[in-house]
Amino acid sequence: MSAPVRLAHRVAELFGCSRADAEQYIQNGWVSVDGHVVEAPQHLVSGEQVELDPDARLEAVEPATILLNKPPGFDAIGGRRPAAALVTPATRWADDHSGVRLLQRHFQRLTPLVPLDTEASGLMVLTQDGRVWRRLTEDADQIEHEYLVETSGEIAPYGLHKLNHGLRYNGRALPPCKVSWQNEIRLRFAIKGVQDGQLRDMCAQVGLDVVSIRRLRIGKIPLGKGPNGAMPPGEWRYLPVGERF
Template sequence: MSAPVRLAHRVSELFACSRAEAEQFIRNGWVMVEGSVVEMPQHKVTTERVELDPEARLEAVEPATILFHKPAGFDAIDGRSPASVLVRPDTRWADDPSGVRLLRRHFHRLTPLVSMDTQASGLMVLTQDGRAWRRLTEDADLIEHEYIVEVAGEIAPYGLHRLNHGLAFNGRALPPCKVSWQNETRLRFAIKGVRDGQLRAMCAQVGLDVLSIRRLRIGKVALGKGPNGPMPPGAWRYLPVGEKF
């Protein structure tokens, strides 16, 4: 029996490439061992069948940013029920239009960003990309979010005007935002710098009870729609290369 060797060594021998190129092919998910993709160059092989995808190409591996439709009842950032446990290879949205190849390394060291209420649902971001992290943390108060808030009750006189400008939260006056009725029971908020609990508090100040909150958009990035409708709760898609918040 042959002595075990690193997969990168075997790929280099079989496909006449340098060791560095072999490692890049492997990390990019182009190499299969006995029909299964292996992404670890240090993986040991002996007599197993090793194949290189005919479409394999040498390219840098971009860090992943994942857009997830968080269901209500899960914690976005901190808490006992982290939404991040739902982000797995098998929960990828079938209609993901990004064209990004799924790699298991994309699920390592994902940082959840942009807090939201536990009982809210909608767009959540998890990333490995420092550029996305900086944009969504350092520029957080400059990025507009869009929410649909389902409410019950009778709005106070001039309540819609006050929602747009004239309320306070946690002792500070809130800057202007854009609030309008989507239908008789749903308000659309386009708002910057929103804090956990703020939308419920704003609605309460004008006599409305909040039944549900759903975040549709962060900056220029929306949940997404496909041929079978919007991305459903519990599913995720990749942020395509070049698309920015």
């Protein structure tokens, strides 16, 4: 048996490429060892079968941004039940048509963004991309979010008008937003700069109790629908390259 060598060395030797190109092939998930994809150039091999995918391309791999349908009861940013733990290769939505190839490196150093109440559900963002981080933090108050809020109780007179404009929260007047009835018990909010607890408080001010909250959209990015309906709770999809919030 030959002495162990780094996988990048073996790939360069077998396929006649430079060491730098070999490392990029490996990191981009194009190399398998005994039938299993290995993304670590420093992985040691000796007599194993090393293969390069026939479709392998030398191109930069964009940092990943993941869109998760957070179920109720999970913490979006921090807490005992982090929603980030739901993001695994096995929970990728079957109808994800982003075209992004799944790589193990996509599950490393993911930063959760855009708070969402623990008991709320819906669209949540986790990213490796500094551009996305800046957009969703520095420009947060300019990005419209869409929520579906199920309520109980009877709305106060002129309550819908007040929800659209005329309420206060945490001692400040709230800017106008767009609120409409989707049906007899569900309100649809299109709102910017929403704070933790704000939607519940707004509903309480007009006599409504909140049963559930689901975020459907952040900016231009929706939760996602496929041939079999909406992306299920606990599953995720990639943000396609080129799409922006």
